[in-house]
Amino acid sequence: MAITRRGALKASVLSGVGAAVATTLPSAAWADTDPSGTAAVDADKALRLLEQGNKRWARHHSRHPHEGRARRAQLVGGQNPFATVLGCADSRVPPELVFDRGLGDLFTVRSAGQVLDGSVLGSLTYAAEHLHTPLLVVMGHQGCGAVSAAVEAHRTGELPPGHIGGLVAEILEVVESTPDDGEDFIDDCVRANAGHIARLLREDDELGGFVADGRLRVVAARYGLEDSRVSWL
Numbered sequence: 001m002a003i004t005r006r007g008a009l010k011a012s013v014l015s016g017v018g019a020a021v022a023t024t025l026p027s028a029a030w031a032d033t034d035p036s037g038t039a040a041v042d043a044d045k046a047l048r049l050l051e052q053g054n055k056r057w058a059r060h061h062s063r064h065p066h067e068g069r070a071r072r073a074q075l076v077g078g079q080n081p082f083a084t085v086l087g088c089a090d091s092r093v094p095p096e097l098v099f100d101r102g103l104g105d106l107f108t109v110r111s112a113g114q115v116l117d118g119s120v121l122g123s124l125t126y127a128a129e130h131l132h133t134p135l136l137v138v139m140g141h142q143g144c145g146a147v148s149a150a151v152e153a154h155r156t157g158e159l160p161p162g163h164i165g166g167l168v169a170e171i172l173e174v175v176e177s178t179p180d181d182g183e184d185f186i187d188d189c190v191r192a193n194a195g196h197i198a199r200l201l202r203e204d205d206e207l208g209g210f211v212a213d214g215r216l217r218v219v220a221a222r223y224g225l226e227d228s229r230v231s232w233l
C-alpha cells in the first residue's frame with residue numbers, strides 16, 4: 001500500500017502535478033520518501049532520515065525506497081544525495097541497505113576500514129563541494145577484518161605483506177593509541193578508528209572549510225552485526 005502511494009507521488013511529481021497529490025499525504029511521509037526532492041535537507045534532517053531507515057532495517061521492516069521506474073527516470077538528469085557515507089568495503093555493511101535508502105539518496109565511498117587515501121578524499125570532497133551533502137558519516141562496524149588485522153599486527157609486530165600491509169599500517173596508529181583493557185579490544189579499535197577518521201576529515205585542509213562554515217557535519221558511527229543497529233559515536 002505504502003509503496004504504491006509513494007510510486008504514485010513520485011510519478012505525479014515528474015508529471016508536474018505533485019502538489020495536488022502531496023496534499024493528500026502527511027508531510028512526514030513526503031519528507032521521508034523524497035528527501036532529495038525540493039525540500040532542503042540539513043544535517044539534522046539527514047541524520048534523522050538515516051536513523052529512521054536503520055530502525056526499519058534493524059526491525060526487518062525495510063521499505064526499499066527509491067528503486068522504481070519513476071526514481072530512475074528522475075535521476076537521469078542528476079543527483080542530489082542528502083548524505084555521504086564513508087563505510088567499510090565489507091560485504092555485510094552496504095550503506096543503502098543498513099539505512100534503508102535507495103537510488104540517489106546516499107553518496108557512498110567505501111574502503112576497507114574506511115582508510116583514507118587520495119581517491120577517497122577526492123570523492124568525499126566532490127560530494128561536499130559539488131553535491132552539497134550536509135552530512136558525512138564515517139561508519140565502522142563490528143567484526144571489521146581490517147581493524148582486526150591491525151590489532152593482530154599490533155600484537156605480533158608484523159604487518160601483512162603487500163598492499164594489505166599498507167592498508168593495515170594506516171589503522172595501526174589508531175590501534176596503538178587505544179587502551180587495551182582486555183574487554184573487547186577489537187571493537188574499541190573499531191570505534192576509535194571511525195572517530196579518528198572523522199577527526200581527520202574535520203581537520204582536512206579542504207573538507208575542514210566546509211565543516212567550519214557549517215555546510216558539512218562529520219559524524220562517526222558503528223554498525224553492529226549482531227543487532228543491525230547503527231550507533232553514533
Ligand SMILES: [Zn+2]
Pocket residue numbers: 088089090112113141143144145146147
Ligand atoms: Zn570492515
